[in-house]
Amino acid sequence: MYSNNETVLFLDGKFVKANESTTDLYSQTLHYGYGAFEGIRSYETKNGTKVFKAEEHYERLKKSCELVKIPFDCTVQELVQATYELLEKNNLKNAYIRPLVYCGQNMSLSKPTRVSVMIAAWDWGAYLGEKLLRLTVSSYCRPHPKSIHIEAKVCGHYVNSILATNEAKDNGFDEALLLDSDGFLAEGPGANLFFEKDGKLFTPQLGNILPGITRATVLELAEQLGLELHQGKFTREDLFQADSAFYCGTAAEVVGILSVDTYQFPKNWNDSLGKKLQDAYSLLVREPLKQLNLN
Ligand code: PMP
Known part of the structure; x- marks a missing residue:
């Protein structure tokens, strides 16, 4: 393969x-x-x-x-x-x-x-597939940033990602969502999390997550789109009141999230900020020299 x-x-x-x-x-x-x-x-x-x-x-x-x-x-x-x-x-x-x-x-x-x-x-297709993802909050949390260098992409850290992924799949979900060791939203096993609420975009701040290069790109694109952005510490309850959400990463690119456990995001993916950013990302990686026309 x-x-x-x-x-x-x-x-x-x-x-x-x-x-x-x-x-x-x-x-x-x-x-x-x-x-x-x-x-x-x-x-x-x-x-x-x-x-x-x-x-x-x-x-x-x-x-x-x-x-x-x-x-x-x-x-x-x-x-x-x-x-x-x-x-x-x-x-x-x-x-x-x-x-x-x-x-x-x-x-x-x-x-x-x-x-x-x-x-x-x-050759590798979309890592998490093209369909909207059904996530579950993992029983595993991301490693404590004082135990390891969480901002480093170190081989051994990925045992945590493998455990969370397999637990999610064994329980019938597509992918896991991990909290940090303080119980705040962190990231996926191999992707960063964004969510939308009232037309604004939210993402967990750096510190307890891998500083994704796609995350940085999405932030740049969101700025170009004139979106209001918040990086901070967010809880599972914040996510359970959000309108839509997505994961992003090099392998996964930008992929929409349908639900987290029993909470289904109410906004149609095609009308979400995530979809706009997905289209903008897809254009950027394939036409890097073209002036972005996002409207
Ligand atoms: N978080 C984790 C734990 C990851 O393994 C990855 C994939 N490298 C990401 C986020 C996304 O990072 P990037 O956008 O740089 O691929």
């Missing part, structure tokens, strides 16, 4: 065949989740394939590594360049790109001995 006999990966400065690549079973990343990764998308545009916000993603990868003290010896520019070459070598246009910084042999909890940078890419 992710690779075939022809698939090429970028690994430590070289392009290698995916099916000839191996990993170390004594890797610190494999045993302890001590690694960092990114999720990026490329789009076919009139001016060729464009990696959306490539620099921002590699800057976040660098920052994630710095926060958890994993040496990061590449430059953002060389990784952006490698990503374009990787897409070309694999003949990919609309692709999902997965950079991973992982540590080599070390079975102790000390500093990593060897660090590798890998980039893979594959």
Whole structure:
């Protein structure tokens, strides 16, 4: 699904065949989740394939590594360049790109001995599908920001996301919604949350969530649309009085939410601010040079 006999990966400065690549079973990343990764998308545009916000993603990868003290010896520019070459070598246009910084042999909890940078890419459709989502509030909360660096995209943090996703699916929902450790609305297992009330847009403030690059893009688009925006600490009760809501993330893009547990959002998705932002996002990623005409 992710690779075939022809698939090429970028690994430590070289392009290698995916099916000839191996990993170390004594890797610190494999045993302890001590690694960092990114999720990026490329789009076919009139001016060729464009990696959306490539620099921002590699800057976040660098920052994630710095926060958890994993040496990061590449430059953002060389990784952006490698990503374009990787897409070309694999003949990919609309692709999902997965950079991973992982540590080599070390079975102790000390500093990593060897660090590798890998980039893979594959064709991936809408991560959460195209339908409006039925969410459930998870029994798991997001990790406490004093236990880990929540703003870093670190491999081990995603056990929390996997637990929440599987719990939601086992209970018949499409996806989970996680609260933070103080009980305020946080985010999805792999996406940020927005909701609409009385024509205004609300989203949880930074601090207890991953600072999503799509979230930042949606905020920029909302500003261009002249929308009133509030970032703050919101409760589940705030959401249960909202008119509409959506998730956003690189893999998920902008996807509408139908309901959270037994609460169904009253506004028709097609009339919501989320739909406007979904259309604006879809245009922006595919026509990055076109002057946005949002009205
Ligand atoms: N929150 C979490 C926990 C995520 O894993 C992601 C996906 N990276 C997001 C939010 C959205 O981030 P981005 O828009 O940068 O993909």
